[in-house]
Structures are given as structure tokens and as C-alpha cells.
Amino acid sequence: MNGIDSSPIRKAFELARSIEDPINLSIGQPHFPCPANIVEAICKAAKDGKTAYTLTGGIPELKEAMTEKYKSQNQIGYAHPDRMLVTSGISSALFLLFNALVNPDDECLIVSPYFLMYPAMLKFYGAKLLTVDESFQAKDLESFKNKKIKLIIFSNPSNPTGKVLSKDQLRALANLAESTGAYLISDEIYELFDYDQAFYSIGAEYEKTITLTGFSKTYNMTGLRLATILASSEVIKALTTLQQYTVVCAPSITQWAGIEALKTDMTSYIQDYREKRDFVYESLKNHYEIAKSGGAFYFFFRVNGTDEDFVKRAVEKKLILVPGYIFTESHNYIRLSFATEWDTLRRGMLALKELAS
Ligand SMILES: Cc1ncc(COP(=O)(O)O)c(C=O)c1O
Incomplete structure (x- = not known):
């Protein structure tokens, strides 16, 4: 156990708690409530x-x-x-x-x-x-x-x-x-x-x-x-x-x-994420080396410099992201989750455009 790094994603959670009104695009779970039924x-x-x-x-x-x-x-x-x-x-x-x-x-x-x-x-x-x-x-x-x-x-x-x-x-x-x-x-x-x-x-x-x-x-x-x-x-x-x-x-x-x-129709929730997926891609495609995500609620895109430096620069803009190195050997990628409200996503895209320039 001592040789195992406990999930660095937790660090993103802690960071999000310390920032006022954060733009949190690090979360790996849906933003909508569990359906009432x-x-x-x-x-x-x-x-x-x-x-x-x-x-x-x-x-x-x-x-x-x-x-x-x-x-x-x-x-x-x-x-x-x-x-x-x-x-x-x-x-x-x-x-x-x-x-x-x-x-x-x-x-x-x-x-x-x-x-x-x-x-x-x-x-x-x-x-x-x-x-x-x-x-x-x-x-x-x-x-x-x-x-x-x-x-x-x-x-x-x-x-x-x-x-x-x-x-x-x-x-x-x-x-x-x-x-x-x-x-x-x-x-x-x-x-x-x-x-x-x-x-x-x-x-x-x-x-x-x-x-x-x-x-x-x-x-x-x-x-x-x-x-x-x-x-x-x-x-x-x-x-x-x-x-x-x-x-x-x-x-x-x-x-x-x-x-x-299993009886619950999730079509409208999925459609919401499909639109968010399209929005993120259209917003970032001219600013980053990014492939269009086909599923889940993530993008994994390349940044200049290291992922950890990028995450630190993003925090200065209240933006919380996950460094890619925890998912792969490379240190040049960022994971973004679009499982969030439209307003947060729009703020996130503005911050990311600024970070790219
Ligand atoms: C690919 C993948 N598998 C499994 C899990 C864990 O799922 P569960 O909540 O069912 O333990 C996650 C959660 O992030 C995941 O992304």
C-alpha cells in the first residue's frame, strides 16, 4: 500500500473546495440528480x-x-x-x-x-x-x-x-x-x-x-x-x-x-450530454490538438508544456481539470469532463481559450 499513490483525482476535489465559485470540469460523475422514480x-x-x-x-x-x-x-x-x-x-x-x-x-x-x-x-x-x-x-x-x-x-x-x-x-x-x-x-x-x-x-x-x-x-x-x-x-x-x-x-x-x-428512459439526459460534447469540441478545436469524443463525458486533449503546469495555470482562472499522466504515460494531456451545467461549461471554454493563447 505504501508504494501506491492514492488517487490524484482527490487532489482536484480538494482544490475545488478551496476555490470560490470554481469552474469544475474534473468530475467523473453525472451532474443531473438520480431520476425521481x-x-x-x-x-x-x-x-x-x-x-x-x-x-x-x-x-x-x-x-x-x-x-x-x-x-x-x-x-x-x-x-x-x-x-x-x-x-x-x-x-x-x-x-x-x-x-x-x-x-x-x-x-x-x-x-x-x-x-x-x-x-x-x-x-x-x-x-x-x-x-x-x-x-x-x-x-x-x-x-x-x-x-x-x-x-x-x-x-x-x-x-x-x-x-x-x-x-x-x-x-x-x-x-x-x-x-x-x-x-x-x-x-x-x-x-x-x-x-x-x-x-x-x-x-x-x-x-x-x-x-x-x-x-x-x-x-x-x-x-x-x-x-x-x-x-x-x-x-x-x-x-x-x-x-x-x-x-x-x-x-x-x-x-x-x-x-x-432499467425501466427509466434516459434519452433526454443523453441528448443533453451529446450537445455538450459538440459544444466543447466546437469551442476548442481551433485552439488545441483535440479529437472529438465519441462517448462517456470526457475529452482528453493535448496541451503545450506539461499537464501539471497547465493544471496550475488553469487554477489561476478558477478552472479545475485533471492532469493526463494518471491515465497514461504521457505528460502532455488534460482530461476534461463536460458533465456539468451549461453555465459552468461556457465559463470553462472561455478560460480554456485564454489559456491557449
Ligand atoms: C471506466 C470506469 N469503470 C469503473 C468505474 C467505477 O464505477 P463504480 O461506481 O461502478 O464502482 C468508473 C468510475 O469512474 C469508470 O470510469
């Missing part, structure tokens, strides 16, 4: 006395609802309650997965830039990290084919870049997993925030995929802790045993609310 469902579950431990694997009603969701929305025909584990968020799913699957010196391939928890947690278990840039083509994976890779992990759409991997890229990763025997872990926590196409789950065609589905970002349920893992029944059995002796179960009332969440 979901909050009602939590209250109802509590009032109905559903506060006891649940089954370790999750309540059957939620697993049934998730099975339907995987089949109808993700085209994952083999989805089944026996292949599912309900967890306390994807963070908890990662903890269970890495604990169960990774041994010291195992090589693990991460698509980069990456969600910072992947390398941080993998290091707990002594894994050796390999990375491949998210712009990869199938031929770029050739060099990994002769390695003994334990797992391949990526978030799609990506935190921190907003990149949505193409079908060709997903297939190339699945082929690599198949030929090396690696577990393929697809973290789909931002799946609803895919702005330009219908989101595609690689699990739809590669049955050995371990698909992670979260409720945190889609419905602003970050503090409520809910996610599901869809995997082979063998993996699920191992993870369920581990959950039984560690996390025990996902919060009971949240599981009941999860069923209601």
Missing part, C-alpha cells in the same frame, strides 16, 4: 423492510431484469442469471476479478489511456502491465500473440478519452484473447453515452467476454454502489465465493432500485 424505489424498498442481506449473487428479480437487458439491448443471447453476479459497483467487480484471476508476475494488457483503477489494482496482485494505445489496429496486436497474457481490460466508451472502440478493434482484442487464453474484460459503465452510433458490446459475439455493466454513471447512482458481471458460470462461481467472504452482497435497497432504473 429510482429514488422512490429506494425509499419503497427500505419502507418494505428490504434491508437484510440479500443472496450473495444478488436478488433473482434484478438478475432476471438484467438478463432481459443484456438480450434486448446488448444482443447477448447467452445471458442468464447463472452467469451473473451483482456487485457493489464496478470497482468491487474489479477487486473480485483481479483477486480471483491474477497471480504475481501475470502479464495483463490494458488499453491506454486507461481508467486509473486498472493499473493501480492490478499492481496489488503483482501483475506486470502491458499497454496498447487505443488507436491500435489489428496488426499492432501481433506482438502480443506469443505472450502468456492473463487478462485484457479496457473501458468502452473510454474514461478518460471518450473513445468508442470500433468493431474491428473489439474483434482484434477478442481474437488476441482467444489465441492467448486471456480473459477479455469489457468495462461498459458508459454504454448509454455513445453519441454517434448504437453501442456495441463485444460480448454479443465473443461468449468468453467478461462484461461489466454499471449503474453509477447512467443514472447518477455512484454512491449507491451497483453493477453486474456477466461471465462464464465457472468464473461467476469463483467470484461469488469470494464475494461471500468479502463484500457479502451489493446493498439490498439499491438492488431493488436497479430494477426500476
Whole structure:
């Protein structure tokens, strides 16, 4: 633990607290409140006395609802309650997965830039990290084919870049997993925030995929802790045993609310973020080297000088951003979150234009 830097994102939170009226574009969670029908469902579950431990694997009603969701929305025909584990968020799913699957010196391939928890947690278990840039083509994976890779992990759409991997890229990763025997872990926590196409789950065609589905970002349920893992029944059995002796179960009332969440139409929220995505891109494209984000609620763009210097200069304008080095090896990128009010976003774009000149 002493060798692990605790999340520098926390520093951004602390900074935001010390500035009056900050322009906070550092936050990795939705700005809208959790929809009222979901909050009602939590209250109802509590009032109905559903506060006891649940089954370790999750309540059957939620697993049934998730099975339907995987089949109808993700085209994952083999989805089944026996292949599912309900967890306390994807963070908890990662903890269970890495604990169960990774041994010291195992090589693990991460698509980069990456969600910072992947390398941080993998290091707990002594894994050796390999990375491949998210712009990869199938031929770029050739060099990994002769390695003994334990797992391949990526978030799609990506935190921190907003990149949505193409079908060709997903297939190339699945082929690599198949030929090396690696577990393929697809973290789909931002799946609803895919702005330009219908989101595609690689699990739809590669049955050995371990698909992670979260409720945190889609419905602003970050503090409520809910996610599901869809995997082979063998993996699920191992993870369920581990959950039984560690996390025990996902919060009971949240599981009941999860069923209601799945019935909630989020179209207008997604449209709001699509417009914000367009606005940020149009505002910055002539000032920075920036690619249009395809999903999630982030941009990852290049700055002159180091990311840390840029973050310091931004603070002088009350603007809070996250330095890119925590998501990648480079020190020249900044992560911007557009999950905020229009007014804050407009102020942020003005500040960024000034910082570019
Ligand atoms: C890609 C990705 N995966 C997982 C998580 C953690 O999600 P949860 O709240 O379900 O633990 C986050 C949160 O920032 C994330 O960005």
C-alpha cells in the first residue's frame, strides 16, 4: 500500500473546495440528480423492510431484469442469471476479478489511456502491465500473440478519452484473447453515452467476454454502489465465493432500485450530454490538438508544456481539470469532463481559450 499513490483525482476535489465559485470540469460523475422514480424505489424498498442481506449473487428479480437487458439491448443471447453476479459497483467487480484471476508476475494488457483503477489494482496482485494505445489496429496486436497474457481490460466508451472502440478493434482484442487464453474484460459503465452510433458490446459475439455493466454513471447512482458481471458460470462461481467472504452482497435497497432504473428512459439526459460534447469540441478545436469524443463525458486533449503546469495555470482562472499522466504515460494531456451545467461549461471554454493563447 505504501508504494501506491492514492488517487490524484482527490487532489482536484480538494482544490475545488478551496476555490470560490470554481469552474469544475474534473468530475467523473453525472451532474443531473438520480431520476425521481429510482429514488422512490429506494425509499419503497427500505419502507418494505428490504434491508437484510440479500443472496450473495444478488436478488433473482434484478438478475432476471438484467438478463432481459443484456438480450434486448446488448444482443447477448447467452445471458442468464447463472452467469451473473451483482456487485457493489464496478470497482468491487474489479477487486473480485483481479483477486480471483491474477497471480504475481501475470502479464495483463490494458488499453491506454486507461481508467486509473486498472493499473493501480492490478499492481496489488503483482501483475506486470502491458499497454496498447487505443488507436491500435489489428496488426499492432501481433506482438502480443506469443505472450502468456492473463487478462485484457479496457473501458468502452473510454474514461478518460471518450473513445468508442470500433468493431474491428473489439474483434482484434477478442481474437488476441482467444489465441492467448486471456480473459477479455469489457468495462461498459458508459454504454448509454455513445453519441454517434448504437453501442456495441463485444460480448454479443465473443461468449468468453467478461462484461461489466454499471449503474453509477447512467443514472447518477455512484454512491449507491451497483453493477453486474456477466461471465462464464465457472468464473461467476469463483467470484461469488469470494464475494461471500468479502463484500457479502451489493446493498439490498439499491438492488431493488436497479430494477426500476432499467425501466427509466434516459434519452433526454443523453441528448443533453451529446450537445455538450459538440459544444466543447466546437469551442476548442481551433485552439488545441483535440479529437472529438465519441462517448462517456470526457475529452482528453493535448496541451503545450506539461499537464501539471497547465493544471496550475488553469487554477489561476478558477478552472479545475485533471492532469493526463494518471491515465497514461504521457505528460502532455488534460482530461476534461463536460458533465456539468451549461453555465459552468461556457465559463470553462472561455478560460480554456485564454489559456491557449
Ligand atoms: C471506466 C470506469 N469503470 C469503473 C468505474 C467505477 O464505477 P463504480 O461506481 O461502478 O464502482 C468508473 C468510475 O469512474 C469508470 O470510469
